[in-house]
Amino acid sequence: MNLFSLARRNIRLNGKKYSMYLFSMGFSVFTVYTFLALMRNEIVKTAFRYDVRYQSLLSSFAVIILVFVLFFLISSNNSFIRARKKELSTYALFGMPNRRIGGLLFLETALVGLGMLVTGIGLGIFFSKLMAMILLEMTLVNFAGKINFSIDPAAVYQTAALFGGIFCIMGLSGWRVVSRFELVDLFKADKVSEKKSKGSTAVLILSILLMGAGYFIAVNKDPYVVVVGSIPILILVILGTYLFFWGGLPKVLGMVKRKKELYYKGANLISVSAVSHRMRSVASVMATIAVLSAVAVTAVATGFTLYANAERNTYSNVGFDLTFKSGDETVQANVSEVLRKNGVKVLVDEELPLYETDTPTTSIEMDGMPLLTPGNPVRVYSESDFSKLVSLSKTEMETASVAPGEALFLFPYSPDRIEQAMLGQKLDMSGFVAQIADVGRSNISGFGMLNTLVLNDGDFAKLLTEGKLSPSFVDGEAIHAAVYNYEGALKNRQLNEELKAVLEGRGVKYSTAYGLYNESMETFGLICFIGFFMSGVFILMTASLLYFKQIMAAEEERHQYRTLRRIGLDGRTERQVVRRRLLPVFFIPLAMGILHSVFAMKTADTVVFSHMIPATNSYLYVLGFSAIMYGVYGLVYAIFYWITKSQYSRIVRS
Amino acid sequence: MQIIKVENISKVYGSKKNSNHYTALKNISFEVNQGDFIGVMGSSGSGKTTLLNILGSLDKPTGGRFLMNGSEVGALNRNQLAKHRMENIGFIFQDYNLLETMTLKENIILPLALRGKDIAAIEAKVSSLAENLGISHVIEKYPYEVSGGEQQRAAACRALVNDPKVILADEPTGNLDSKSGKDLLKLLTQINTEFGATILMVTHDVFAASYCRKILFIRDGEIYNELYGGSDRKQFFDSIINVMSMLGGGEG
Numbered sequence: 001m002n003l004f005s006l007a008r009r010n011i012r013l014n015g016k017k018y019s020m021y022l023f024s025m026g027f028s029v030f031t032v033y034t035f036l037a038l039m040r041n042e043i044v045k046t047a048f049r050y051d052v053r054y055q056s057l058l059s060s061f062a063v064i065i066l067v068f069v070l071f072f073l074i075s076s077n078n079s080f081i082r083a084r085k086k087e088l089s090t091y092a093l094f095g096m097p098n099r100r101i102g103g104l105l106f107l108e109t110a111l112v113g114l115g116m117l118v119t120g121i122g123l124g125i126f127f128s129k130l131m132a133m134i135l136l137e138m139t140l141v142n143f144a145g146k147i148n149f150s151i152d153p154a155a156v157y158q159t160a161a162l163f164g165g166i167f168c169i170m171g172l173s174g175w176r177v178v179s180r181f182e183l184v185d186l187f188k189a190d191k192v193s194e195k196k197s198k199g200s201t202a203v204l205i206l207s208i209l210l211m212g213a214g215y216f217i218a219v220n221k222d223p224y225v226v227v228v229g230s231i232p233i234l235i236l237v238i239l240g241t242y243l244f245f246w247g248g249l250p251k252v253l254g255m256v257k258r259k260k261e262l263y264y265k266g267a268n269l270i271s272v273s274a275v276s277h278r279m280r281s282v283a284s285v286m287a288t289i290a291v292l293s294a295v296a297v298t299a300v301a302t303g304f305t306l307y308a309n310a311e312r313n314t315y316s317n318v319g320f321d322l323t324f325k326s327g328d329e330t331v332q333a334n335v336s337e338v339l340r341k342n343g344v345k346v347l348v349d350e351e352l353p354l355y356e357t358d359t360p361t362t363s364i365e366m367d368g369m370p371l372l373t374p375g376n377p378v379r380v381y382s383e384s385d386f387s388k389l390v391s392l393s394k395t396e397m398e399t400a401s402v403a404p405g406e407a408l409f410l411f412p413y414s415p416d417r418i419e420q421a422m423l424g425q426k427l428d429m430s431g432f433v434a435q436i437a438d439v440g441r442s443n444i445s446g447f448g449m450l451n452t453l454v455l456n457d458g459d460f461a462k463l464l465t466e467g468k469l470s471p472s473f474v475d476g477e478a479i480h481a482a483v484y485n486y487e488g489a490l491k492n493r494q495l496n497e498e499l500k501a502v503l504e505g506r507g508v509k510y511s512t513a514y515g516l517y518n519e520s521m522e523t524f525g526l527i528c529f530i531g532f533f534m535s536g537v538f539i540l541m542t543a544s545l546l547y548f549k550q551i552m553a554a555e556e557e558r559h560q561y562r563t564l565r566r567i568g569l570d571g572r573t574e575r576q577v578v579r580r581r582l583l584p585v586f587f588i589p590l591a592m593g594i595l596h597s598v599f600a601m602k603t604a605d606t607v608v609f610s611h612m613i614p615a616t617n618s619y620l621y622v623l624g625f626s627a628i629m630y631g632v633y634g635l636v637y638a639i640f641y642w643i644t645k646s647q648y649s650r651i652v653r654s
Numbered sequence: 655m656q657i658i659k660v661e662n663i664s665k666v667y668g669s670k671k672n673s674n675h676y677t678a679l680k681n682i683s684f685e686v687n688q689g690d691f692i693g694v695m696g697s698s699g700s701g702k703t704t705l706l707n708i709l710g711s712l713d714k715p716t717g718g719r720f721l722m723n724g725s726e727v728g729a730l731n732r733n734q735l736a737k738h739r740m741e742n743i744g745f746i747f748q749d750y751n752l753l754e755t756m757t758l759k760e761n762i763i764l765p766l767a768l769r770g771k772d773i774a775a776i777e778a779k780v781s782s783l784a785e786n787l788g789i790s791h792v793i794e795k796y797p798y799e800v801s802g803g804e805q806q807r808a809a810a811c812r813a814l815v816n817d818p819k820v821i822l823a824d825e826p827t828g829n830l831d832s833k834s835g836k837d838l839l840k841l842l843t844q845i846n847t848e849f850g851a852t853i854l855m856v857t858h859d860v861f862a863a864s865y866c867r868k869i870l871f872i873r874d875g876e877i878y879n880e881l882y883g884g885s886d887r888k889q890f891f892d893s894i895i896n897v898m899s900m901l902g903g904g905e906g
Binding site: 260261264265266268269270273274276277559560563564565566567568569570571572573 | 710712732733736737738739740741743745747751752753754755756760763764765766767768769770773776777812
């Protein structure tokens with residue numbers, strides 16, 4: 001029997017143990033090939049008209065994937081070799097030199113690697129059309145082009161070269177592990193002989209404090225603080241997480257052990273002592289999984305929330321499918337003509353007079369930032385005009401009612417911070433004093449101006465007759481706001497092009513929902529797509545690493561279960577023991593990852609979503625959308641738990 | 655009082671139709687009474703461990719009946735067997751079979767915890783037992799931190815903690831040095847006399863067997879001889895040696 005046939009035989013016999021490893025290796029190859037191919041795909045390239053950053057996003061993602069793939073493959077390969085210690089030392093016992101054993105392993109790695117490379121690239125080619133379709137479908141609103149099944153030779157070469165390099169490194173590191181083997185290991189392999197980690201209260205408290213400090217910065221309401229603090233937040237939380245698993249969790253288990261009413265209950269006694277015994281070897285993996293889960297889950301949740309709210313975000317920013325300011329009635333006629341010609345059903349076609357005042361003599365500042373300065377014009381509406389605008393629009397804003405002598409102040413960004421500074425301020429408009437009774441957010445009413453005031457109908461009419469409000473002028477012409485809503489606005493590219501031509505031809509400033517919507521879909525869709533892939537890769541790599549650790553542990557713990565069965569452990573309790581033995585190892589990192597993500601989403605909410613989602617408590621909305629992704633992630637993770645559990649049970653029962 | 659009654663037990667590995675089959679036990683019958691300290695002796699492959707496994711309900715006989723406390727053990731299903739082992743049998747093994755992930759105390763508690771006993775009862779039971787068996791000072795340590803003798807005493811403690819009907823010991827001194835082995839045998843004798851525990855010990859060590867009060871010799875799956883010990887252990891030792899030499903000599 002030569003080395004080659006021995007290697008082939010080993011792969012076949014270890015197939016079950018290999019399967020999880022093969023699966024994640026194949027998936028890594030598939031992912032890298034897919035991204036390399038997508039980056040070079042001509043249709044994808046031309047499809048991203050709005051966003052040139054897509055290529056850099058895709059390629060930086062491919063680099064991140066490669067780094068993690070390298071880390072994962074090497075460490076799981078080494079675990080795998082250690083799991084086969086007994087088999088390998090048997091070769092040594094029969095006189096095979098370590099050099100040849102190393103060669104055998106290298107050959108196995110090469111064979112398996114070649115197989116997975118072919119499979120992964122094959123799958124990548126097979127699904128290339130589907131992947132490009134998914135990407136374009138997710139990111140392009142009205143993609144109509146035809147994607148062909150394609151083989152990208154350059155991507156194939158690149159993937160093969162990258163993974164060839166990785167497999168070589170794996171083979172060498174495996175060789176290194178083997179050369180350190182001692183023959184005595186053969187006889188010691190079965191004993192659970194680990195140094196225990198007792199943990200320490202100080203580390204537990206420190207880890208909680210570190211994570212708490214990170215969370216504390218993360219929930220700050222000021223977007224500026226959060227953005228500047230993002231690196232400290234990451235450092236604090238990641239450090240806290242590792243410390244928690246290294247020193248804190250063992251301490252928590254120690255505390256559980258002291259609660260005798262709980263600890264001395266059959267299955268608990270066995271599983272808690274087994275988990276706490278394993279902590280040392282599995283702590284780093286658990287911490288890494290918690291961090292990676294947090295990253296993956298946050299990426300997907302952010303992408304998904306952005307993506308799912310793209311339409312809402314669009315309308316909260318522009319309000320209507322088409323708006324423009326014009327003093328020339330013929331522009332409206334031209335626009336209506338285009339809409340009629342395209343045969344779209346027009347839902348709203350209105351014209352509103354625009355008024356402004358440039359004389360609120362009060363100056364309001366906050367933190368040295370001027371919010372309102374005399375001489376700067378402010379858009380003014382009567383409450384009924386404003387309510388009409390709002391009810392015609394596609395926003396989720398509410399209509400207003402304003403008491404005499406009071407005013408509603410509207411600001412285009414989240415008003416949380418300025419509310420305190422603005423409320424109760426008295427605005428003096430050439431002798432008429434209005435007190436700000438309410439502050440809100442509006443992106444649709446400014447029509448070229450930052451701030452909007454809404455006044456009581458009576459006050460508004462009085463100011464207008466007294467000449468304290470003036471109509472807006474452009475080039476000496478009093479202008480109106482024209483607003484349109486029509487069916488199919490977000491997807492009708494042809495119509496959008498025609499409208500654009502008409503309005504630009506007349507030199508009119510306009511905004512369409514189509515433009516903003518398509519731009520956000522491209523960006524958010526891409527983030528979402530990448531997020532899904534990244535989560536897929538992370539979850540596969542981390543879960544299979546955990547799987548390996550547990551399977552190795554199962555081999556070592558088998559004799560313990562034999563003893564337990566001898567002293568009368570029944571089948572039901574045994575299943576209970578296995579469950580409680582494995583569940584903490586899987587569940588605690590996941591729970592911690594999700595907890596991190598909940599706070600990360602709060603940060604994302606402060607920086608992005610609170611400007612996007614017009615709800616009063618946008619964070620709850622964000623959490624709602626994130627919860628869907630947490631659920632999906634948890635489900636995939638649960639499948640891995642289940643696979644590990646059944647494999648573990650199979651081993652300890654044999 | 656009769657605790658175990660074995661009637662014509664046999665054990666055949668492999669199918670009988672198959673020429674490959676191997677008979678480990680042939681029609682063995684004997685009784686064990688309350689308070690007995692019985693040794694089972696025989697050379698390797700004589701079937702003594704098979705017998706112990708059957709008595710411990712770790713293995714099933716292919717023929718015959720085996721009653722414990724008047725009820726037939728063979729009629730129990732898997733879970734009932736587990737319960738039966740937990741309630742009626744205490745095991746002591748050659749390699750101690752303590753769980754490395756637990757302290758000695760936790761190992762001893764295990765059978766009680768599995769039965770769901772309350773904490774106060776567990777604590778009281780364990781501390782008095784550990785005191786009696788002389789391992790109170792190491793009870794909070796892990797198995798790898800204490801000597802083999804101490805580990806085996808902890809294993810004896812675990813076997814006793816449930817007040818089992820019978821203690822089955824499989825070469826309990828096999829892994830111990832002579833001093834610890836002697837200590838353990840004294841301990842078993844103490845358990846037998848003071849606690850009134852019924853002990854069945856498999857061994858091929860004549861010195862260990864001389865501590866028993868009755869010895870069953872097994873050869874090729876059959877009971878070859880029985881020997882009762884008197885008050886003089888030295889004399890008993892010599893007579894065991896005699897039987898053993900006849901056993902070893904075989905037909906030749």
